[in-house]
Amino acid sequence: MARLVMKFGGTSVADVERIKNVAAHVKREVDAGNQVAVVVSAMSGKTNELVGWVNEAARLHDAREYDTVVASGEQVTVGLLSIALQEMGVAARSWLGWQVPIRTNGAHSTARITEIDGTNLIERLEQGQVAVIAGFQGIGPDNRITTLGRGGSDTSAVAIAAAIKAERCDIYTDVDGVYTTDPRIVAKARRLDKISYEEMLEMASLGAKVLQTRSVELAMVHGVRLQVRSSFDAPDAPQGGGEGANYNGPGTLVCGEDEIVEQEVVSGIAYTKDEAKITVQKVQDQPGVAAKIFGPLADASINVDMIVQDVSEEDKRTDVTFTVPASDLARAEDVLRKAQADIGFEELKSDTDVVKLSIIGVGMRSHAGVAQKMFQTLADKGINIHVISTSEIKVSVLIDAEYTELALRALHSAYELDAA
Amino acid sequence: MARLVMKFGGTSVADVERIKNVAAHVKREVDAGNQVAVVVSAMSGKTNELVGWVNEAARLHDAREYDTVVASGEQVTVGLLSIALQEMGVAARSWLGWQVPIRTNGAHSTARITEIDGTNLIERLEQGQVAVIAGFQGIGPDNRITTLGRGGSDTSAVAIAAAIKAERCDIYTDVDGVYTTDPRIVAKARRLDKISYEEMLEMASLGAKVLQTRSVELAMVHGVRLQVRSSFDAPDAPQGGGEGANYNGPGTLVCGEDEIVEQEVVSGIAYTKDEAKITVQKVQDQPGVAAKIFGPLADASINVDMIVQDVSEEDKRTDVTFTVPASDLARAEDVLRKAQADIGFEELKSDTDVVKLSIIGVGMRSHAGVAQKMFQTLADKGINIHVISTSEIKVSVLIDAEYTELALRALHSAYELDAA
Numbered sequence: 159m160a161r162l163v164m165k166f167g168g169t170s171v172a173d174v175e176r177i178k179n180v181a182a183h184v185k186r187e188v189d190a191g192n193q194v195a196v197v198v199s200a201m202s203g204k205t206n207e208l209v210g211w212v213n214e215a216a217r218l219h220d221a222r223e224y225d226t227v228v229a230s231g232e233q234v235t236v237g238l239l240s241i242a243l244q245e246m247g248v249a250a251r252s253w254l255g256w257q258v259p260i261r262t263n264g265a266h267s268t269a270r271i272t273e274i275d276g277t278n279l280i281e282r283l284e285q286g287q288v289a290v291i292a293g294f295q296g297i298g299p300d301n302r303i304t305t306l307g308r309g310g311s312d313t314s315a316v317a318i319a320a321a322i323k324a325e326r327c328d329i330y331t332d333v334d335g336v337y338t339t340d341p342r343i344v345a346k347a348r349r350l351d352k353i354s355y356e357e358m359l360e361m362a363s364l365g366a367k368v369l370q371t372r373s374v375e376l377a378m379v380h381g382v383r384l385q386v387r388s389s390f391d392a393p394d395a396p397q398g399g400g401e402g403a404n405y406n407g408p409g410t411l412v413c414g415e416d417e418i419v420e421q422e423v424v425s426g427i428a429y430t431k432d433e434a435k436i437t438v439q440k441v442q443d444q445p446g447v448a449a450k451i452f453g454p455l456a457d458a459s460i461n462v463d464m465i466v467q468d469v470s471e472e473d474k475r476t477d478v479t480f481t482v483p484a485s486d487l488a489r490a491e492d493v494l495r496k497a498q499a500d501i502g503f504e505e506l507k508s509d510t511d512v513v514k515l516s517i518i519g520v521g522m523r524s525h526a527g528v529a530q531k532m533f534q535t536l537a538d539k540g541i542n543i544h545v546i547s548t549s550e551i552k553v554s555v556l557i558d559a560e561y562t563e564l565a566l567r568a569l570h571s572a573y574e575l576d577a578a
Numbered sequence: 579m580a581r582l583v584m585k586f587g588g589t590s591v592a593d594v595e596r597i598k599n600v601a602a603h604v605k606r607e608v609d610a611g612n613q614v615a616v617v618v619s620a621m622s623g624k625t626n627e628l629v630g631w632v633n634e635a636a637r638l639h640d641a642r643e644y645d646t647v648v649a650s651g652e653q654v655t656v657g658l659l660s661i662a663l664q665e666m667g668v669a670a671r672s673w674l675g676w677q678v679p680i681r682t683n684g685a686h687s688t689a690r691i692t693e694i695d696g697t698n699l700i701e702r703l704e705q706g707q708v709a710v711i712a713g714f715q716g717i718g719p720d721n722r723i724t725t726l727g728r729g730g731s732d733t734s735a736v737a738i739a740a741a742i743k744a745e746r747c748d749i750y751t752d753v754d755g756v757y758t759t760d761p762r763i764v765a766k767a768r769r770l771d772k773i774s775y776e777e778m779l780e781m782a783s784l785g786a787k788v789l790q791t792r793s794v795e796l797a798m799v800h801g802v803r804l805q806v807r808s809s810f811d812a813p814d815a816p817q818g819g820g821e822g823a824n825y826n827g828p829g830t831l832v833c834g835e836d837e838i839v840e841q842e843v844v845s846g847i848a849y850t851k852d853e854a855k856i857t858v859q860k861v862q863d864q865p866g867v868a869a870k871i872f873g874p875l876a877d878a879s880i881n882v883d884m885i886v887q888d889v890s891e892e893d894k895r896t897d898v899t900f901t902v903p904a905s906d907l908a909r910a911e912d913v914l915r916k917a918q919a920d921i922g923f924e925e926l927k928s929d930t931d932v933v934k935l936s937i938i939g940v941g942m943r944s945h946a947g948v949a950q951k952m953f954q955t956l957a958d959k960g961i962n963i964h965v966i967s968t969s970e971i972k973v974s975v976l977i978d979a980e981y982t983e984l985a986l987r988a989l990h991s992a993y994e995l996d997a998a
Contacts, residue, residue: 174634208654214594215658216665223664226672227657230650234628237647238635244643245636252646256676257721301677 165315168202181242200231221266232292255295262296269304276321312373320380330389335410346576364428384412423521440504585735588622620651641686652712675715682716689724696741732793740800750809755830784848804832843941860924863890
C-alpha cells in the first residue's frame with residue numbers, strides 16, 4: 159500500500175469519455191490498495207476559451223478577476239471526475255483550491271504556493287476516499303482565487319504530494335516518458351527508466367516539454383519522486399518491469415541521484431530554437447566593457463544566456479557574442495543601440511537562425527573528455543560552433559539551425575545512447 | 579443616492595458583447611450616484627452544457643459534485659462583468675457565494691439561503707465599489723458549494739437586497755414588466771406600473787414566467803421592492819415617468835399594498851395549461867371518502883389543486899373532480915387505481931385538454947360581485963366551467979382549453995383592463 163498523487167493534464171480530460179478513462183486509471187491504483195489524490199487541469203481548450211473572453215472584455219484586466227474566471231475550468235473537471243469515480247464505485251470528492259486550502263502569495267495569475275495544509279486530505283485518504291483536487295489554483299491572502307500560471311497543474315501536483323507525504327507523484331501526459339532526445343528527430347532515441355532531478359531540470363529548461371521547470375525544482379527540494387507516464391495507455395494494460403511502490407508500468411522516474419545506481423555519463427541531448435545570437439562588434443577590450451553591455455540588458459529584464467568574447471585584435475578592439483531569448487531580440491537590440499555611445503561599439507549583428515544543443519548528464523562530474531567528444535563529433539561533421547557554455551552537468555553549443563538533425567543524430571551515437 | 583441591487587439573467591449575459599451592455603446599465607446607476615450590487619446568472623446555454631456533462635458522467639450523481647460543476651457558470655460571468663465595468667472606469671469586484679458568504683442549508687442543488695452577512699459588501703459599496711455577485715450559489719454547512727435550483731438567481735438577488743438593506747431590487751429580464759395578461763394573446767394587455775407582492779405571487783404561481791415564486795415570497799417577507807424591467811433597452815435610453823429613488827424607467831414595481839394608492843379590483847388575469855383534470859366516478863357519498871381519495875395522492879407527493887364534488891344522486895353515489903399537475907397525471911391515475919377497492923369508485927376519467935384561468939386582485943377583498951362577473955362573462959360566451967376555486971385575492975376556473983383566447987379577451991374587457 160502506498161500513497162500516490164496522480165496528475166492528468168487537459169488533453170487527458172478533454173471530454174467526459176476521457177474523464178471516464180482517467181477514472182479507470184485511478185480505480186486501478188485504488189484497487190491495488192493505494193491511497194490516491196488526483197490533480198486535474200481544465201478540459202483542453204476550455205482555458206483558452208475563458209482567456210479569450212477575458213481579453214474580449216478588456217485588453218488590460220484585473221488579474222484577480224482573470225483568476226476567478228480561468229479557475230472555473232478546473233472546477234468543472236474535479237466535479238465530473240468525482241462523479242465518474244463514484245459511478246465506478248470508488249469513493250471520491252472534489253477539492254477546490256480554497257477548500258484544501260492551497261495557500262499562495264498574492265501574485266494573481268502567476269501565484270506561488272506558500273503552504274498546503276494536508277490534514278483534511280490525509281484524513282479522507284485514510285478513510286479510503288479519493289481526493290480529486292483542482293490543479294493550477296489556490297487562495298491568496300485576500301481570500302480570493304489565485305492561479306499559478308500556465309502549466310501550473312504540475313506544480314500543484316508536486317506540492318500536494320509533498321503536503322500529504324506521497325510516495326510518488328505520477329504525471330500522466332501525452333508522451334510515455336522522458337527520452338534521451340527528441341524521438342521525432344532521432345529514431346533511435348530511447349525512453350529513460352530513470353533520470354535525476356538535476357538532469358530533468360536542465361532538460362526542461364532546455365526545451366523538453368514534458369514537465370514544467372518549476373514543478374521539477376519543487377520536487378527536488380521536497381524529494382518528491384515523479385513518474386512521467388502516458389495517460390493514453392489502456393488503464394488495464396499489463397504493467398511492465400521497472401521498480402516503484404505497487405506500480406510497475408512504463409514511463410520515466412525522476413528522482414534523486416542516489417536512486418540511480420548506474421549513472422550514464424550523458425543521459426540526454428536537448429535542443430532549443432528559442433535563442434537568438436547578438437554580436438557587438440569592435441568594442442574596446444578594457445575592464446568594464448562587459449558591464450556596459452550587459453548592465454542595460456539586465457535593467458530591461460532581458461536574460462543573457464551564452465557569452466563569448468573574441469581574442470583581442472591589435473587595435474585593442476574585440477567582438478562580444480551572446481544569446482538572448484528570440485522573443486526579446488528586438489527589445490535587446492533597441493536597448494543596445496540606445497547605449498551605443500556609452501558602450502562604444504561599431505556595429506551590431508544578430509541571427510535567429512541558430513539552435514542551442516546541450517548534452518546533459520550528472521556523470522560528467524566524474525568523467526573527463528565529455529565536452530571534447532562533443533566538439534570532435536561536431537567537427538567531424540563539419541559543423542561550426544559559434545558559442546560554448548558549460549555547467550557542472552551540461553555542455554551547450556550554439557550552431558547554425560540547419561545542422562540540428564545531423565548534429566543530434568551524430569551526438570546521440572557518439573555518446574552510445576542509441577537504442578539497440 | 580440610493581442602494582440598489584440589479585439582477586441580470588442568462589440571456590442578458592449570453593456573450594461578452596451583452597455583458598458590456600449590462601456594464602453600461604450598471605454604470606448608468608453608478609453615475610446617478612447609487613451604490614450598486616449586481617447579481618448575475620451564467621451565460622445562457624452554459625448551465626445546460628454543464629448539466630449535460632454531469633448527466634453524461636453518471637445518470638445518478640452526487641448533488642455536491644453537481645453543484646461544484648454547475649456553479650462554475652456564474653463564476654465566469656462575475657469575473658467578466660467586473661472586468662467590463664473596470665474597463666468603463668467603474669470600480670468593481672466579483673464575489674462568489676463562499677466569499678460573501680451566502681450561507682445555505684445543506685440541500686445540495688435545491689438549497690435555501692439561511693444567512694447572508696452583508697458587512698463586507700456594505701463596506702465596499704460605501705467605498706464606491708460595485709459588488710458583482712454570483713447568483714444561484716452559496717456555501718453549505720459542509721464548506722462546499724451549494725446551488726439554489728433553477729432560476730435561483732432571482733432569489734439570490736432578493737436575499738442580497740435584504741442583507742444590504744437596498745432600496746430596490748431591479749430584476750432585468752427579457753420582458754419590460756408585468757402585464758395584465760399575456761400580451762401574445764390579448765393585444766390590449768397593459769403593462770402594470772405597480773403590483774402587490776400578493777398579486778405577483780399568484781401571477782407567478784399561475785404561470786406568469788417573469789419572476790420565480792420563491793423570490794417574490796422572500797421579497798414580501800423582507801419588504802424588498804422589486805422592479806421588473808427589460809435588459810434589452812439601451813442603457814442610455816431616456817428614463818420615463820413613474821416613481822422610485824433615482825430611477826424612473828419603465829417596468830413594473832412589485833411592492834407592498836400600502837405603496838399602491840388606487841387599487842384595481844382585478845389587476846391581472848393568468849392562465850396555465852399545466853393542469854390535468856381527474857374525475858373519480860360514483861363513489862359513496864359518506865364521511866371519509868375524500869380522505870380515501872386524497873390520502874394516497876398526498877402520500878405520493880402529488881399536489882391536488884382544484885376540487886369539486888357533485889351533489890349526491892339518489893343512490894348515495896357522487897363524482898369527485900379535481901386537478902393535478904399534468905406531469906403527475908399518469909402517476910396519479912396509477913395511485914388511484916391501486917386504491918380502487920378501498921375508495922370504492924366505479925370509473926376514473928381524466929382530461930388534459932383543459933386550462934385554468936384566474937383573475938387576481940387584492941381589491942377583491944373589499945368588492946362584492948367580482949366572481950359573479952367572471953361567471954356571467956364566461957356564460958355569455960357559452961363557455962362551460964368545470965371546476966371553481968377561490969382564495970381571498972383570486973378566483974380560478976377550469977375550462978376547456980379551446981376557449982382560452984376567447985375567455986381571456988372577454989374577461990380582460992369585462993374587468994376594464996384593456997389599454998386605451
